[in-house]
Amino acid sequence: MTAANSASEAHSTDAIVVEATPYELIGGEAGVRRLADRFYAIMDEEPDARKIRAMHDADLGPIRQLLFEFLSGWLGGPALYFERAEHRCIMSAHRPYAIGDAERDEWMTCMRRAMFDCDITGDMYDLLDRAFLRMANAFRTRPAG
Template sequence: MTASESTSEAPKIEVTPYELIGGEATVRRLADRFYEIMDTDPGVARIRAMHGQDLAPIRQLLFEFLSGWLGGPPLYFKRPEHHCIMSAHRPYAIGDVERDEWMMCMRRAMDDCGLPAETRALLDQAFLRMANVFRSS
């Protein structure tokens, strides 16, 4: 056995966040719960007002976006009419209040879906970075 063979590292197993949280079923529950909270909590009225009456289409888009963003099937990105996530939010006045409302919905959804605390903390950081980028005011 050579020195390099004796010090070689064990193969690394990479798990995507999509797989870590439970795949398609959990991502679907997360998107559904996110919009249930948005639709029923009066404390997030500002972001609810940015959406149409029927949340089903945007709920599906969030599911598809999160699927690919978390490392699963890139459903949103395979849509012929998909938009850059930044340009899709550009028409809206998004400030700190709207960002915080969005984050509150996502944090509650992650908690309600039973994501482990460590996973929620990692995703929370990523969601917060994304939500900060969407701010326009």
């Protein structure tokens, strides 16, 4: 074996890249649970989130668990929400609510603060922010304006 062959073999081994999922990068189960918990805590305490807070039951525990389960699979972790026998299409679940630009913006404000409070920063923050905004725009049931 020549030095060139040895270097080539070492280089090809070094070229293997294992990419982590967003789920893993934000801390796995604990990180996703923290994000869901913080999101609903902000929604519950923030006067500027009153429109979206009014769409929820007084007890946020069940919806907080559903968000945790949904985000788990959506971010590349265990597909907990989708394994539920009674799970619904996420779009269908939001269709009964009057969601316009104001409600989308309230939701995004809560999620952005939750990401910041959970130390999701830099490229991961930007990636998730864009994805959350696409989702929040898709949930609108009222025309813009």
